Amino acid sequence: MRAVAYYKKGDIHFSSTLPEPKINSPDEVLIEVSYCGICGTDLHEYTDGPIFFPKDGETNPLSNIPLPQPMGHEFSGFVKAIGSNVTKVEVGDKVVVEAGCGCKDVHRWPDSKLYEKRKDTFCSACENGIDNCCENYDFTGLGVVGGAFAERVVVGERHIVKLPEEVPTDVGALVEPISVAWHAVRVSKFEKGKSALILGAGPIGLAAILALKAHGASKIVVSELAERRRILASKMGVEVFDPSKHGDNAVTELRNIPRGQHGFDYAFDCSGVKATFNTALKALSFRGCAVNVAIWGPKPIDYYPMEITLQEKNLTGSIGYTVQDFEEVVAAMHKGDISIEECRHLITGKYKLEDGWDKGFMELMNHKEKNIKILLTPNNHSELD
Ligand SMILES: [Zn+2]
Ligand SMILES: [Zn+2]
Structure with missing residues (x-):
């Protein structure tokens, strides 16, 4: 064969x-x-x-x-x-x-x-x-x-x-890469009408746009360094953010984007570097939830635990998917909650x-x-x- x-x-x-x-x-x-x-x-x-x-x-x-x-x-x-x-x-x-x-x-x-x-x-x-x-x-x-x-x-x-x-x-x-993102959204216990930050606009970050839209997110912002990928994300109808333009103020600027300027309700790290991991935590609102979707190498990184404690934030991870995620993604495509044309991007x-x-x-x-x-x-x- x-x-x-x-x-x-x-x-x-x-x-x-x-x-x-x-x-x-x-x-x-x-x-x-x-x-x-x-x-x-x-x-x-x-x-x-x-x-x-x-x-x-x-x-x-x-x-x-x-x-x-x-x-x-x-x-x-x-x-x-x-x-x-x-x-x-x-x-x-x-x-x-x-x-x-x-x-x-x-x-x-x-x-x-x-x-x-x-x-x-x-x-x-x-x-x-x-x-x-x-x-x-x-x-x-x-x-x-x-x-x-x-x-x-x-x-x-x-x-x-x-x-x-x-x-x-x-x-x-x-459906497979979208199910990776769908599972992460499910793990976060996402609530309709809430805001979400996506770190990284590679295949999974872009798939997360589709999954979050289908879950009724009120505001989706994608932070990405590469211009081509930011263009693609904005074609999918979300706000994009170039962290390199904001230097040390990037996190503060991000926190100011959602309504009330209190940070995001959810953050999805689809990039997997120290900067995005920490930004995911810092850009969250009180009791917000950060999900690590990225696969990391074996080296540990530094982060400050009080970042979680002081505003009772949640940090979790998401791996792969189950058949349920595939069924829900296919059903969302059937209902039109995930647009076939947008998938083609x-x-x-x-x-x-x-x-x-x-x-x-x-x-x-x-x-x-x-x-x-x-x-x-x-x-x-x-x-x-
Ligand atoms: Zn894969
Ligand atoms: Zn087993």
Whole structure:
């Protein structure tokens, strides 16, 4: 099968000889991939990895499947075949797939090191339905099992959400990054009519605009250094802020923007540097909530705890998503709370699988400022299929 696969750190390439994925468990579904987005995490796996992928010579504990594996975890497609117990979808359905994997997937892989322990008893997070906090949380397309920079992919039926007719497959591939932001908004316990600050206008920061609008935010401000990204954010109808223009006064200026000039009710750090982390806390109103959505390297940073204490602020984090987030994002697209046309602002390129490395990965690494989301089309589908 044709795929762009992860071999090891510094080695991701196209191959036409990857093994064809097969349905091995009665709850599995074979999907023909329409579009799959390249994620910042995919780039990190190349430059700094393996992070989610197994190390050289090792295998993922959930599946025990070795490298190389096709990458790709942000995808849409059509159901091609279903296992004997599948009831959620039928052959021909247009779908998206929640890519998280944990205890509830181990039963699919009898060779897994965790098979005996987890085939029918789960870790406490999974037991409580908080699947994204699983002690073995990982992703399809990031080391557990082959992903969707490939012609076909096999997934468990519980991860699948059907796409309504009016949501095209290219926008379908954005449901995953939008679900990351949607989950963060859900974790913050966002209340309609409140104000929100987004730090960083990369793919997740822009997705957070869509999620916050759908949740009825009264005011959304995006703080971003890169001009191109600020332009994109303002096209999506929010106020933008260039912190470099305000020097030491940036936080004070930000705090003055919301009504009453008392700071923001919510702040989402989608950037993940010391300055944005601290700005998220400082720009908050009393009892406001700051959410760290960014993925950080292993180095700790300084912050002042009284920043939280004196005005009883909340600081929390958000990781990945659950199927519920995918269902809610798709429903919001269906209702028009998330605009399909606005979603398209996030797509900055569409390429064939064969060009995935040169025009996809390399373009994103060399021209970060110009790009948001590049999609690969393994079967050369058009969004109209
Ligand atoms: Zn991703
Ligand atoms: Zn678990």
